[in-house]
Amino acid sequence: MNSSREQILSRVNAALAPLAQRAALPDWDREMVILRQAQGLTDAWPLFAERMKAVNGTPLTSVAELVALLEKNNWKHGYCDPALWPSLAAAFPAGFTVETTYDRTRLDDYSFGITAAAGAIAETGTLVISDRGTSSRLGALAPWVHIVVLRRNQIYHDIPAAIAALPQDPNVIWITGPSKTADVEGILIEGVHGPGKQIALLVD
Amino acid sequence: MATQLIDQFAKNLAADTQAAVYDGSKKGHEKRTKLLFDTYADPNRLRELAGEIKQHVIENLDTFLPAVEAKLQSNGVKVHWASSAEDACAAVLGIMQARGDKKIVKSKTMVSEEIELEHYLDKHGIETLETDLGEFIVQIDHDHPSHIVKPIIHKNRREIAKSFEREGLGAYNDDPETITRRARQFLRHKYLAADVALTGANFVSVESGRMVIVTNEGNSRFCLAGTKCHIALIGIEKLVPHDRDLGLLLNLLGRSATAQQLTVYTEFISGPKSAGQPDGPEEMHVVFVDNGRTDVLASECKEILRCIRCGACLNVCPVYRQASGHAYRSVYPGPVGAVLSPLLAGKKFPELADLPKASSLCGACNEVCPVNIPIPDLLLRLREKGKREGAKLAAAGTPPMGAWSLLASQPAAWKTALFGGKIINYLPTKWLPIPPLRAWEAKRTLPEWKGGEFRSWFRNRKVGAVAPNRPDRKPESKEGR
Ligand code: SF4
Numbered sequence: 001m002n003s004s005r006e007q008i009l010s011r012v013n014a015a016l017a018p019l020a021q022r023a024a025l026p027d028w029d030r031e032m033v034i035l036r037q038a039q040g041l042t043d044a045w046p047l048f049a050e051r052m053k054a055v056n057g058t059p060l061t062s063v064a065e066l067v068a069l070l071e072k073n074n075w076k077h078g079y080c081d082p083a084l085w086p087s088l089a090a091a092f093p094a095g096f097t098v099e100t101t102y103d104r105t106r107l108d109d110y111s112f113g114i115t116a117a118a119g120a121i122a123e124t125g126t127l128v129i130s131d132r133g134t135s136s137r138l139g140a141l142a143p144w145v146h147i148v149v150l151r152r153n154q155i156y157h158d159i160p161a162a163i164a165a166l167p168q169d170p171n172v173i174w175i176t177g178p179s180k181t182a183d184v185e186g187i188l189i190e191g192v193h194g195p196g197k198q199i200a201l202l203v204d
Numbered sequence: 205m206a207t208q209l210i211d212q213f214a215k216n217l218a219a220d221t222q223a224a225v226y227d228g229s230k231k232g233h234e235k236r237t238k239l240l241f242d243t244y245a246d247p248n249r250l251r252e253l254a255g256e257i258k259q260h261v262i263e264n265l266d267t268f269l270p271a272v273e274a275k276l277q278s279n280g281v282k283v284h285w286a287s288s289a290e291d292a293c294a295a296v297l298g299i300m301q302a303r304g305d306k307k308i309v310k311s312k313t314m315v316s317e318e319i320e321l322e323h324y325l326d327k328h329g330i331e332t333l334e335t336d337l338g339e340f341i342v343q344i345d346h347d348h349p350s351h352i353v354k355p356i357i358h359k360n361r362r363e364i365a366k367s368f369e370r371e372g373l374g375a376y377n378d379d380p381e382t383i384t385r386r387a388r389q390f391l392r393h394k395y396l397a398a399d400v401a402l403t404g405a406n407f408v409s410v411e412s413g414r415m416v417i418v419t420n421e422g423n424s425r426f427c428l429a430g431t432k433c434h435i436a437l438i439g440i441e442k443l444v445p446h447d448r449d450l451g452l453l454l455n456l457l458g459r460s461a462t463a464q465q466l467t468v469y470t471e472f473i474s475g476p477k478s479a480g481q482p483d484g485p486e487e488m489h490v491v492f493v494d495n496g497r498t499d500v501l502a503s504e505c506k507e508i509l510r511c512i513r514c515g516a517c518l519n520v521c522p523v524y525r526q527a528s529g530h531a532y533r534s535v536y537p538g539p540v541g542a543v544l545s546p547l548l549a550g551k552k553f554p555e556l557a558d559l560p561k562a563s564s565l566c567g568a569c570n571e572v573c574p575v576n577i578p579i580p581d582l583l584l585r586l587r588e589k590g591k592r593e594g595a596k597l598a599a600a601g602t603p604p605m606g607a608w609s610l611l612a613s614q615p616a617a618w619k620t621a622l623f624g625g626k627i628i629n630y631l632p633t634k635w636l637p638i639p640p641l642r643a644w645e646a647k648r649t650l651p652e653w654k655g656g657e658f659r660s661w662f663r664n665r666k667v668g669a670v671a672p673n674r675p676d677r678k679p680e681s682k683e684g685r
Contacts, residue, residue: 004494005285008440011498012265015506023259025445032250033452035243035465055465102482104396124465137429137483141422142392159466160451166414170279170475171428171484176466179422183338183354184380185361186228192337192384193391194422194469 030160035123044122044155045202051125055177056190058199059125063091066147066201070096070112075145078112081135084149087203088114102139112145113195118167120150120200123158124176127200131171146195148175151204217528221358225350225528228357229519235463243465254456255576258510261443262501268410268443269492275413276490279475284491289319292437292493296321296402297328299435299489305330305399311417311424312336313404314352314513315437315493317535318548321402332402333394335423337387344371350529350537353461353515358528391423395430401485403427405438406512407453408490411446414474415490418457418467425469434476434485440492441509453512456574460514496548504589505582508543510575517569517579523562532559539569543582546590557595560586 016022049059060066070076071093080088082100092098102110115135119128127148134140140148156162166172179194190196244250261268273283284299286292292315300306308325310316310332322332322343334343338355342348345367349355356364365378373386403424405415415436417424428434444450458464477484500509518524518538529537534545534556542563546556560583563569569579590598 004287004291007287008285008492008494008498009266009269011287011494012269012440012501015498015502016263016266019263022263023256025260026253026256028253028452030448030451032246032253033244033455055468104483107392107396126466131481131484132478135482137425137477137481141425141429159455160448163447163451166412166447166472170473170477172472173425174466174470174472176464176468176470178468179420180468181337181384181421182462183336183341183356184364184383185224186231186354186357187380189381189384191388192421192423193335193388193426 033160034158044157045152047157048120048122048125048155048200051123052127052177052200053125055125056198057125057127057177058197059202060199061202063088063201063203066199067091067093067096069199070145075111077109078114078143078145079110079136079139080114081116081139081149083135084114084116088149102136104138107138107142110139110143112147113139113141113143114147114149114201115140117148117150117154117200118169118172119162119165120155121157121159121162121174122155126162127175127198128154128162129173129175130167130169132167132169137171141194144191144195145197145199146175147199147201149201149203152202217531220360221528222526224360225357226525228354229351229521229525250452250456251574251576254452254574255510257444257449257452258512258575259507261445262441262506262509265440265443265501268445269440272408272410272413272443273492275410279413280488281413281475282487282489284489285494286491287494287498289495292319292491292495293321293324295491296435296437297325297330299433300325300330300400303399303433303487305433307398308332308400308402309335309395309398309427309431310339311401311403311419311427312339312355313402313437314535315404315439315495316402317349318495319437319493321437333391333398335391335395335421335427336419337384337421337423340387340391341367348530351515351518352513352536352538352540358530392426395426398427398431400433400435401427401431402435402437405436405442406457407444407450408438408442409445409447409450410443412474414447414472416450416454417471417473418454418469419471420462420464420468422469424471428471428473428485429483432485433487433489434473435489435491436473437491437493440494440497441511453574457512457514460512460516460572460574496550499550500544500547503547504585505543505547507577508540508547508579508582510577511540511544512575513540514574516572516574520568520572522564522566522568527562532562534559539563539579539583540577543579543586546586554590554593554595554597556597557586557590557593558597560584560590561598 052059076095077097079102080098080100085100116133117127118130118133140146178190178196178198179192180188180190181192182188276283284295286295325332334340341356341364350358361378361380364383365376369376373390403417406418407416454470458467476486476488500506517540521539524538532541534541536544542559546553546559549556563583565580567580
C-alpha cells in the first residue's frame with residue numbers, strides 16, 4: 001500500500017510543479033448561503049415547523065398529540081430511548097408495548113422508535129442526531145415511524161450555524177424529511193430503507 | 205466516413221427508453237432551476253465560489269492529502285492508498301481477508317463502478333449487495349447504471365416488475381410503491397447479516413477529517429448501523445479545506461442533483477462508533493483512490509476534478525437526452541463523462557476519443573454546473589488532443605472538408621456553386637449517394653435553398669440602407685459610424 005501512497009503523492013507533485021501560481025481560497029460571507037425565505041426570521045420553532053412540513057415531516061408540540069397519531073394508525077409497538085421513557089411513559093395508555101432495549105433480531109416488530117435530538121436546523125426543517133446522543137442507531141432508523149425529542153434551545157437558525165456547532169461525535173446525521181426515492185420512473189415514494197414518517201416532538 | 209458511435213446508439217435506442225430518459229432528465233432540470241432562483245439572491249455567484257474552492261483544493265492536493273491523512277488517523281481511521289483500480293480492489297479485499305469477512309452491503313459509490321469492484325470481489329468469494337434501490341435493480345439485472353444520480357432512469361416500471369418477479373421478490377406488480385416496499389423488506393434483513401459496509405463519500409473536510417455522505421433512501425445509514433466495519437472508497441479529489449465549505453457545497457449538491465434544499469440524510473462521519481454504543485462500525489477504513497486522477501491533474505483539463513457528481517449537466521444536455529447514458533460506454537456519462545471518461549481511460553484514450561465530440565457546445569452544462577466547470581472549453585481541448593494524438597475515433601463523424609475548402613478558396617468557383625445551388629431544391633437529396641448528407645437527412649429536412657441574395661443586395665445597397673426584411677432597424681446615420 002505504501003508504494004501506492006508514494007506514487008500518488010509524487011504524481012501529484014509532478015502535476016502541480018508547472019503551475020506558476022496556485023488558485024487562492026476565496027473568501028465568502030456565510031450570509032450568502034442562508035435561504036431568502038429564512039432571512040430576518042428569528043423565532044426558531046415556527047420557522048422550523050413550517051420548513052419541516054414543507055419536506056413532508058411532522059412537527060408536534062405535545063406528547064398527547066403524538067399518542068393520538070400513533071393510536072389512530074395502530075402503531076402500538078415501539079422502542080424508546082431509556083433516558084427519555086420516564087418522562088413520556090405517563091402519556092401512553094394501556095395497549096402500547098414500548099421497549100427500552102432494541103432487539104435487532106426482531107427488526108420487524110417495532111413500528112416506532114423514539115430517540116433524542118442533538119439539534120435541529122430551522123431554515124431547512126432538519127433534525128440533527130448523533131452517535132453518542134442516540135441510544136440505538138437501529139431504533140432510530142428501522143421502524144416505520146421515527147420520533148426525535150427536541151428542545152427549543154437546540155434549534156440552530158441556519159446551515160452555517162449548525163456546521164459551526166457540529167458536535168465532537170463520530171456520526172452526526174442531518175435528517176430532512178422521511179426517507180424517499182424517485183428511482184422508479186421519477187415517482188416519489190416515501191419510506192425506502194429508513195422511516196416513512198419523520199416526527200419532531202417539541203417537549204418544552 | 206463512419207457516423208459517431210454515439211449517434212448509432214441513439215438511433216438504436218428503444219422509443220420508450222428514450223422517452224424515459226428525456227422526460228426524467230428534463231423534469232430534474234426544471235425543478236432545479238426554480239429552487240435555486242427562488243431561494244438565493246445570487247445563485248450564480250455561489251456556483252463560482254464553489255468552483256473557486258474546489259479549484260483551490262485540486263491545486264493544493266500536495267499539502268491537503270497528507271494533512272487529511274493525518275487528521276483521519278488521529279480520528280481512529282485507517283488510511284489506505286490505491287494508485288490503480290487493481291490496487292483499490294486489492295485494498296478492499298485485504299481488509300476483508302484480514303478480518304475474515306465475507307459479506308458486503310454497499311451504498312452507492314461511483315468509484316466502485318470505476319474499479320469494477322463487485323466483479324473482483326466475486327472472484328475471491330466475497331458477496332456484495334447493492335442497497336440503493338436503483339443500484340439494486342441494476343445489480344439483479346446485471347446491467348450498468350446510466351445516470352450518476354438516477355441509475356435506472358432508462359428502465360420503466362414494467363421491466364422492473366418483471367425483474368422482481370424473476371428474482372422471487374413477489375408476483376408481478378408494477379406499482380412503484382409496491383416495488384419499493386418489497387425492496388425495503390428484502391434488504392433490511394441483509395444489512396444485519398452483512399459484515400462490512402462499503403460506501404463512497406461526497407466530501408472530506410481536511411480541517412476535521414469528517415467525511416460527508418448524502419442519500420435520500422437511508423441505505424447508507426442502514427449499512428452503518430448493521431455492520432461492524434466501514435470501508436469508504438474516496439477519489440483523491442473529494443477534499444474540501446474546511447467544514448464551513450460544506451455549508452455551501454451541500455446546498456448546491458442537493459439542489460443540483462435532485463432539486464432539494466438538502467438531501468434527506470446528510471451524514472458527517474469522522475470515525476468508528478463511540479465505545480459502549482450498541483450499533484455501528486468498530487473499525488473504519490478510508491481508501492484514497494487515484495486511478496487516473498493524477499493524470500487528469502497533469503492534463504489540460506484538470507478543472508473537471510472539481511466535479512461533485514451531481515448529474516445536473518446530464519439532465520440539461522441535448523445529446524444525453526437523446527442518446528441515454530449507456531451510449532457513452534463508460535462509468536461517467538453525459539457532458540462530465542465526455543471529458544472525464546477519455547481522460548481516466550489513460551492508455552485507452554483512443555477508444556473513447558469520440559466522446560468529446562458528443563456535444564453541440566451549446567454551453568448548457570457549464571451554465572448549470574454547481575462548481576462552474578467550463579465543460580465546452582474542456583471538450584474543445586480534448587478534441588484537440590484527439591487530433592494531435594491521431595486517435596481514429598476523434599475524426600469519426602466529421603465530414604471531409606476538402607471539397608468545401610477548395611470552393612471557399614476560389615471566388616469564381618464559389619460564385620458558380622452558389623448560383624448552381626438552386627438546383628438542390630429540385631434534387632431528391634434523400635437518395636443521393638452521399639453518406640454524410642444521408643446521415644444528416646435521416647432525422648432532418650433540408651430547408652429550401654435561398655442562396656445568392658446577400659451578394660446582390662450588398663452590391664446594390666446604398667450607404668445607410670436597411671437590410672431586406674428588417675423594417676425594425678432604423679438606418680444608421682453617417683455620423684454615427
Ligand atoms: S460536471 Fe458539474 S454539473 Fe456535471 S456532474 Fe459534475 S458537478 Fe455536476
